Amino acid sequence: MYSEIKLTRQKLGFQLFGEKPLAADGRKRPVGDPIALGGKYHDFEHVFWQAMSHHQPVACFMSLCERQRAAARSDPVRFRLHPASTVVTGCFVNRIARRRKYSSEPMNKKTVFLGIESSCDETAAAVVARGADGHGEILADVVLSQMEEHAAFGGVVPEIAARAHVEAMDRLIAEAIHQSGVSLQDIDGIAATIGPGLIGGLLVGAMSGKAIAYASGKPFYGVNHLEGHALTARLTDGVSFPFLMLLVSGGHTQIVLVRGVGQYERWGTTIDDALGEAFDKTAKLMDLGYPGGPQVEKAAVTGNPKRIPLPRPMRGEARLDFSFSGLKTAVRQAAQALAPLEEQDVADLCAAFQLAVAETLRDRVGRSLARFRAEGLADEDRPALVVAGGVAANSAIREVLTSLCESQGFAFVAPPIRLCTDNAVMIAWAGLEREAAGLSANGLDMAVRSRWPLDAKASALIGSGKKGAKA
Amino acid sequence: MLILALDTAQADCAACLFETESATVLSRTVETIGKGHAERLMAVIDETLQKAGKAPSGFDRVAVNIGPGSFTGVRIGVSTARALAVATGAECVGVSTLSAIGRQALRFATGRAVLATIDARRGEAYAQVFDAQGRALNPPATYAYGALEELLREHDAVAFGTGAVAAGVETGGDVTGAEIDSIARLGREPMPGQPVSPLYLRAPDAKPQTGFAVARR
Numbered sequence: 001m002y003s004e005i006k007l008t009r010q011k012l013g014f015q016l017f018g019e020k021p022l023a024a025d026g027r028k029r030p031v032g033d034p035i036a037l038g039g040k041y042h043d044f045e046h047v048f049w050q051a052m053s054h055h056q057p058v059a060c061f062m063s064l065c066e067r068q069r070a071a072a073r074s075d076p077v078r079f080r081l082h083p084a085s086t087v088v089t090g091c092f093v094n095r096i097a098r099r100r101k102y103s104s105e106p107m108n109k110k111t112v113f114l115g116i117e118s119s120c121d122e123t124a125a126a127v128v129a130r131g132a133d134g135h136g137e138i139l140a141d142v143v144l145s146q147m148e149e150h151a152a153f154g155g156v157v158p159e160i161a162a163r164a165h166v167e168a169m170d171r172l173i174a175e176a177i178h179q180s181g182v183s184l185q186d187i188d189g190i191a192a193t194i195g196p197g198l199i200g201g202l203l204v205g206a207m208s209g210k211a212i213a214y215a216s217g218k219p220f221y222g223v224n225h226l227e228g229h230a231l232t233a234r235l236t237d238g239v240s241f242p243f244l245m246l247l248v249s250g251g252h253t254q255i256v257l258v259r260g261v262g263q264y265e266r267w268g269t270t271i272d273d274a275l276g277e278a279f280d281k282t283a284k285l286m287d288l289g290y291p292g293g294p295q296v297e298k299a300a301v302t303g304n305p306k307r308i309p310l311p312r313p314m315r316g317e318a319r320l321d322f323s324f325s326g327l328k329t330a331v332r333q334a335a336q337a338l339a340p341l342e343e344q345d346v347a348d349l350c351a352a353f354q355l356a357v358a359e360t361l362r363d364r365v366g367r368s369l370a371r372f373r374a375e376g377l378a379d380e381d382r383p384a385l386v387v388a389g390g391v392a393a394n395s396a397i398r399e400v401l402t403s404l405c406e407s408q409g410f411a412f413v414a415p416p417i418r419l420c421t422d423n424a425v426m427i428a429w430a431g432l433e434r435e436a437a438g439l440s441a442n443g444l445d446m447a448v449r450s451r452w453p454l455d456a457k458a459s460a461l462i463g464s465g466k467k468g469a470k471a
Numbered sequence: 472m473l474i475l476a477l478d479t480a481q482a483d484c485a486a487c488l489f490e491t492e493s494a495t496v497l498s499r500t501v502e503t504i505g506k507g508h509a510e511r512l513m514a515v516i517d518e519t520l521q522k523a524g525k526a527p528s529g530f531d532r533v534a535v536n537i538g539p540g541s542f543t544g545v546r547i548g549v550s551t552a553r554a555l556a557v558a559t560g561a562e563c564v565g566v567s568t569l570s571a572i573g574r575q576a577l578r579f580a581t582g583r584a585v586l587a588t589i590d591a592r593r594g595e596a597y598a599q600v601f602d603a604q605g606r607a608l609n610p611p612a613t614y615a616y617g618a619l620e621e622l623l624r625e626h627d628a629v630a631f632g633t634g635a636v637a638a639g640v641e642t643g644g645d646v647t648g649a650e651i652d653s654i655a656r657l658g659r660e661p662m663p664g665q666p667v668s669p670l671y672l673r674a675p676d677a678k679p680q681t682g683f684a685v686a687r688r
Contacts, residue, residue, distance in 0.1 A: 152679050159542065159675035166546045167668060170553035184558060200543060203509050204550040210513050211554035215528050287684040332685070340686040444513035 111435060112139070112182055113189045114212070115428025116173065118165045118205030119197025119225045120251065121146040121156045124424035125172040127180035127187065128235070130432040136235040139180035141418075141425050142172050147291065154284045156250075162200025169208045176424070184216050189441065191431025194222035195449030197251075202448040210444045219441035221431040226454040228426035229388035230258050235429045236415040239384045242377050243413075246365055246401070249389030249421075250276030250291075253322045255368045256454060257377070258386075261437040266455035267368055268320030275357065276391045278324040282331050282353050286346050296350045297394050303344075303351025308334050310356040315363045320371070321461065322364060327356055358400045365401060369408045382411045392420045473497075475530040475555075476655035477516070479508040479548040480540030480568055481648045486512075486519040488530065489655035496652055498522035508547050516551075528559040534658025536649055537565035538670040539589055539597040539611070545669040553667060562663035567670050569611050570657055571649030573601035576631040579644040584608065584626045588619065588634025589648075596634025597672050600626045613672050616640075 110129040117124040123146070127139040146164045150156050177184055192209030194202060206222065213220035229247050233239040244267075247254045253275045255268040273281075276293060283292025288299060310330050313323040331353050338345045365385070372383065385405050391397060392414055405412035419425055435441075453460075474489040484507075487499035500519045502511060520529055535552035538545040549565070556563035572587035581603075588598045591613055598619060599611040608626060616638035623630055629643035636642060 153677055154680060154683070157675060157677040160677060162542070162546060163669070163671070163675065166550050166553075167666065169550055170557050171666075173554065174557050200546065203543060203547055207509060207512070207547050207550040208554035211551045212558040214513050214517070215555050215558035217527060284683055285685055287687060335685040340688040342688050346687070445510045447507075447510050 110137070111188045111432055112180075112186060113191050113221075113428040113431045113435075114173070114177065114184075114187050114209075115223075115424035115426070115431060116169070116190070116192040116205045116209045117225070117228070117422055117424040117427045118169060118201040119193045119195070120201065120422055121150055121161050121164075122422040123165050123168045123172055123205075124422065124427075125169075125176035126424035126428050127176050127182060128425055128428035128432060129182075130429070130436065134234075134436070135238070136429060136432070138235075138425055139182060140176040140178075141423065142176045142179065143418075143423055144168050144172055151290045154290050155280060156198070158198045158200055161198055162204065165201045165204040169204055173208060173212065184212070187216070187218060189213075189219045189221060189431055189435060190216075191221040191223045191427050191434075193225045193228065193427050194446060195224060195452035197225055197450065199448060199450050202450070206446070206448050210446075214444055219435075220444055220446070221434055222442040222446045222448075223427050223430045223434070224452055224454060225422075225427070226252065226254075226256075226452075227262075227264070228430045229420075230256060230264065230386075230454065231261070231430050231433050232388060232415050232419050232426045233384065233386040233413045234433065235425070236419060237384075237413050239386060239413055240380070242379075243384040243386055244368060244372050244410075245386045245388060246361075246368075246392075247389045248275045248361075248387070248391035248397070250274055250280065250391075252389065253324070254454075255320055255365065257372070261433045262439060264454040266453065266458040267371065268322060268364060269458075269461055270322040270324060271461045272323050272325035273328060275322070275324055276389065278328050278353075278357070279391065279394075281328050282350070285332055285335055286341065286349065288346070288350075291390075293391060293394060296354060297396065299347050300350035300354045300396070301347075303347030303349070305348075305351035305355035307348045308352040310334065310352050312356055312360050312363070315360055318367075320364055320368050322360070324357075327353070327360075354394070354396050358396050361397060362400050362404055366404055366408070369404065369410055372410075373408070382409060384411045384413045386413045386415075388415070388420050390421045393417045472532060472659075473525070473530045474532045474534050474655050474658045475516070475519070475561075476534045476536075476566075476651055476658055477512070477548050477552055478536040478649060478651050478654050479512055479551075480536040480538045480545045483648070483651070484508045484511045484515050485651035486515045487651045487655050488519055488523045488525065489652075489658070491659055494656075496655065499651060501651060508544055512547060512551055528561075530559070530561055532562040532564060532658065532663065534564050534566050534654055535667060536571070536654050537567055537667060539591070539672045540568050542669070542671060545671070549667055549669050563667050564658055564661040564663055565667040565670070566649075566654045566657045566661070567599075567611060568649045569597060569599040570601070570605075570607065571653035572632050572646050573599065573607075574605050574653050574657060575646050575650060576601075576629070576643065577603070577605055579629075579631075581629045581643050584628035585643075586619065586623055586626070586628040586630040586635065587646075588630060588632035588638075588640075590633040590637040591673065592637075596632075596638055598622065598632075598634055600628055611670060611672060 112129045115126040124143040126141045129137045190209045190213040192205045194206045242259045245256045253270040257265040280292035283295045288295035402412050472491045476487045478485045482505045485501040488497045498519050500515045533552040535548045569587040573585050576585040585601045588596045591597050600608040630640045631646040
């Protein structure tokens with residue numbers, strides 16, 4: 001039975017790729033022919049899917065997928081895929097073209113990892129390949145956002161998040177593997193976020209990763225979510241060590257020196273609220289909707305940033321830390337003094353808040369860049385400042401960072417927004433980087449951690465309770 | 472068919488391998504740990520499969536306890552079961568703690584209906600009524616302690632489980648929780664194909680914050 005199917009597959013393969021002489025030496029032409037190379041199963045997987053599946057609709061589904069991919073290629077901004085009722089956006093690459101590339105480089109053996117992310121309000125799975133030369137390739141990237149579930153609450157509710165993760169995770173993993181064109185057998189390792197984040201969500205991702213690793217006999221890597229953010233720029237821009245990272249998200253505000261895989265030095269962190277949280281609270285205060293960042297930015301466009309004076313927290317201090325709770329309070333007090341708010345008041349408040357944030361970042365990041373130079377860390381002419389986290393989407397902040405980097409001779413590296421916010425590509429990539437760096441895989445008894453500072457030696461500034469340092 | 476049963480919804484972290492043709496449990500691992508299920512579960516599964524001489528993918532169906540129970544515990548089990556199904560191609564089905572308790576109560580052969588209960592704390596119990604053949608007579612739900620007596624009268628049932636004990640209702644025998652063997656045996660019944668979801672029976676503890684925003688004109 002099995003050999004019959006295999007024969008049919010080969011016939012189909014020949015029909016698809018044309019009958020070419022089987023080269024005894026793989027390096028001789030036609031090398032591009034996957035059959036000549038002895039091929040891996042996934043070379044023909046789109047053919048296999050029909051043969052192996054017990055379900056008739058698969059063929060239709062396959063052509064639907066191809067049409068969706070074509071749509072994604074022509075208009076990636078508008079493209080949306082709806083396998084469930086919630087929005088799924090996918091980063092689709094031409095599978096056929098990729099497959100040819102994959103098989104025509106036999107000397108550059110690629111390692112392929114499945115990545116799983118569920119630490120906050122995004123359920124995500126991805127498949128990423130890494131060549132021996134360190135070059136990475138995203139084979140599949142699926143993210144399901146829970147924004148709608150949390151919108152009514154103006155913030156992420158942990159129990160709601162955990163409930164949404166468990167309903168979606170297995171489907172997303174299957175979808176990512178399917179999209180990647182690689183079979184589970186050909187995946188070399190499983191990487192899942194095991195902290196820091198919301199325990200309920202982390203457990204769902206970690207258990208899914210462990211179960212798949214166990215059943216398929218692959219190594220399991222428990223990845224620090226922050227390490228994922230830190231290493232993303234090496235996948236997207238090939239940034240070399242050492243570099244400086246500014247992580248600005250709803251949960252974190254940190255300046256981290258990235259010396260190498262697993263070698264991180266925290267230079268600054270927030271002593272109270274994260275920057276993204278300050279954006280969300282400002283939006284909530286003026287009833288602008290959730291998530292707050294884009295809403296505040298939109299409202300600020302027509303505002304006068306000079307009308308309402310707001311503090312520039314920590315500006316001028318030698319330590320590189322941040323503080324946003326005082327700024328948040330100042331916005332509230334200014335808003336209450338003006339209440340009831342006119343449209344213009346809202347715009348002015350948002351503009352003033354955004355300016356205060358931008359100027360604070362200019363000071364904090366500027367000092368960090370100067371320290372980077374002063375410590376003689378820069379091997380190359382233009383060392384990189386890498387930005388990560390959802391707040392990196394704010395154009396006012398980007399502008400400040402770009403000009404700052406220009407004036408101080410740094411390269412400003414901002415991965416695509418999709419890879420700045422939470423995603424599983426960065427988790428798969430962090431796993432690949434750890435493996436390539438010779439760091440060993442983790443046991444399946446690994447525990448998830450709600451708190452897990454990237455820099456284990458840095459002292460805790462906030463939230464150091466019985467569970468340890470927060471960030 | 473070989474069924475791998477998993478239970479992390481209660482104090483136990485448990486797995487067993489059940490063969491349907493002979494209706495026998497081939498191997499079983501039960502660790503009563505209270506917490507830390509996420510760290511132990513894969514080892515418990517591995518031990519169970521190894522004792523039966525099976526490979527890590529050596530089963531045709533995964534049956535998992537979907538609760539009600541610890542929300543976190545239930546999610547550990549359900550996400551593991553669903554991911555195992557993705558990796559191995561096995562079927563995945565859910566079994567509720569209440570149906571397992573209902574089945575176990577039949578051993579006491581009262582000949583009457585069974586009210587299966589689990590203490591939900593906060594003065595409430597998760598409960599469901601089964602007839603003497605083990606068929607469900609109502610959907611599982613959350614009841615105030617005080618409402619259990621009426622449920623018993625209505626169905627002329629005998630109460631079992633921790634909910635009844637906490638409510639001070641007389642029980643027909645000592646059934647403290649779902650046993651892994653019951654999860655496996657009941658795992659034969661459900662039709663696969665539907666996504667296996669946790670049975671929480673209680674909404675998330677969250678409500679929209681009011682009065683935060685400043686007045687707007």
